[in-house]
Amino acid sequence: MSKTEDFIKHITEGYTCKGEFITLGGGILDGEAVPNTHVKIPLKTLNRHGLIAGATGTGKTKTIQVLSEQLSLNGIPVLMMDIKGDFSGIAMPGEEKSFITERHGKITLPYETKAFPVELMTISEQNGVRLRATVSEFGPVLFSRILDLNDTQSGVVSIIFKYCDDNSLPLLDLKDFKKVLNYATEEGKAEFEAEYGRISTSSTGSILRKIIELEQQGAELFFGEKSFDIQDLMRVDENGNGYVNIMRLTDIQDKPKLFSTFMLSLLAEIYNTMPEQGDAGRPELVIFIDEAHLIFDEASKALLNQIETIVKLIRSKGIGVYFITQNPMDVPTGVLAQLGLKIQHALRAFTANDRKAIKMTAENYPDTDFYETDEVLTSLGIGEAFVTALSEKGTPTPLVATMMRAPMSRMDVLTESEIEVSIAKSKLAKKYNEVLDRESAYELLNKKIAEAQEVAAEQEAEKPTRKAKEEPSTTEVIGKSITKVVTSASFIRGAFGLLMKMFKR
Known part of the structure; x- marks a missing residue:
């Protein structure tokens, strides 16, 4: 048997699928495409996550486009984190050109042009369906991890959430949380100490600085209502094609904290909402995270641990997560170990460190008799990649x-x-782009403070004006005694009224 025949048998047997699958392309041996060596990925394994890596200009974006198209055709919706802004063309049919026809002839796959159903989304000032979440939906643990707080500060956050639950104060946006945080050490200090213990101003000050840092990256646009329902990511069109939801993120490349916050909240919400799928045979949703290093570079250890945990668990809910980056080393080892599909485009070796990185990358792939993996990694052409699934x-x-x-x-x-x-045609834009700012913790606490100040002012006004010191007559002494009794009674009634108002709230 020749080397080519052995290769065809090896690939054909290795990529045989009895169930549903998507086809990525055809095998290459000694630099030439080999007909009828189709690389097929079973749908049932696409919730086992993946990595798409390679140097700039090697074809990663087009690979994501191909994967998204194949998933959509199989009725599987996609969420794409479009950092570079070069993915939206999937909404329009392509153009058949000679080099495309030639490529598909080599890999013996038919070619047609087609548009796919798309929703354009945003968490920033860009135009699109606006995704939001409330502070209360994060919960104290996740909110603390996003802010990278220590144990003491996290305890304060838990108290703030507990106080708001006990007093029916909705925590919708960041101004709500900041208002309660200030109230705990100022106007409401006595109330908090009586019910929850003393809260130090140094702790609240540190938390406030962390929130301001998040606000400076545009988080005030993300926190609030109307909260996005993740079921709206799971739609298919009238033809049975899954929607490709494109998150427009070109203006947050310098805001990694906001990106990490959004990604973690989204994954956590999907995990908490979706039912267990078991061996369902196909994923419910596939998420592509472009420029994945933006999540990991600025993330705290606690945040990384949270992401790693969710990635491990979320596949049981039928969700596949795919990280796109230039170098596989950008992805933490704990996450990398969870990735079933690996698509590795060419890497470039300009320095000694580059060559070491390429050798390390090659060691992450299965052994093969057909390639010198580290050498081929530097010679792959545009639109070519090593694949293992x-x-x-x-x-x-x-x-x-x-x-x-x-x-x-x-x-x-x-x-x-x-x-x-x-966007004008989008039903989701009509649903989510209306700005809501209902009465929440900020407004309710302001009312409470104003009422307390009004009562205090009334009490002050009720106090008798002190006269210049004189020798009082017997009649005046008797009058003052009566006044003291009356004043004491008024003070008690006023104070009792204030307490009743405070506890009624």
């Missing part, structure tokens, strides 16, 4: 250099006018 039995498939199929949709971005038309 999980078979239907959950075992790693053979490592194969793959010529990726071309996207069916437009390989370019939407124009501004096309974006406006898309």
Whole structure:
């Protein structure tokens, strides 16, 4: 048997699928595409997460586009974190060109052009369906981890949440939380100490500085109402194609704290909301996180641990998470170990450190008799990549250099006018883009403080004006005694009224 025949047999057997699957492309041997060596990924393993890596300009974005198209065609919705802003063209059909036809001829796959159902979303000032979450939905533990608080500060956050629960004060946005935080050490100090113990101003000051840091990255646009229902990410259109939800994030590359906050809250909400799927045979949703290093570079150890935990557990809910980055080393080892599908585009070796990184990357892939992995990694062409996945039995498939199929949709971005038309047609934009600011902790505490100040002012006004010191007559002495009794009674009634108002709230 020749080397080529052995390769065809090896790939055909390794990528055989009895159930549903998507096809990424065809195998490459000695730099040439080999017909009928299709690289197939079972749908049932796509909730086992993945990595798409490679140097700039090697074809990562087009690979994500291909994966999203194939998932959509199978009725599986997608959420794409579009940091660079180069993914929106999936909403329009592509254009058949000679180099695309030639590529598909080499890998023996048919080609057609097609548009896909798209929702454009945002957590910033960009145009799109606005995603928000309330502070209370985070809960004290997750909110503390996002702010990178120590144990003492986290305890204060838990007390703030408990106080708001006990007193029916909705925590919707950051101004609500800051108001309660200030109240705990100022106007409401005595109330807090009586019920929950003393809260130090140094702790509240540190927490406030962390919140301001988050606000400076634009978090006030994310925290609030109307909260996004993650079920709206799971839609399919009238033709049975899954929606491709594109999160427009081109203006938050310098705001990693906001990005980490959003991603962690989204994954936590999906995990807490979605039912256990078991062996469902296909994922409910696949999430692509472009420029994944933005999540990990600025994340605290506690935040990284939380992300790693959710990534481990969320696959049981039928959710696949795929990280896109230039270097696999950008992803923490604990997360990297959870990734079943790996698509590795070319890496560039400009320095000694680059060469060491390439050798380390090569060691993360299965052994193969057909490639010198570290050498091929530097010679892969645009739109070519090493692929290894999980078979239907959950075992790693053979490592194969793959010529990726071309996207069916437009390989370019939407124009501004096309974006406006898309959002104008969106049912979700009508649902979520209305600004809500109902009465919450901020307004309710302001009322409470104003009422307390009004009562105090009334008490002060009721006190008798002190006269200049004179020798009092017998009649005046008797009068003063009577006045003291009356004044004491008035004071007690006023104070009792204040307490009743405070405890009625």
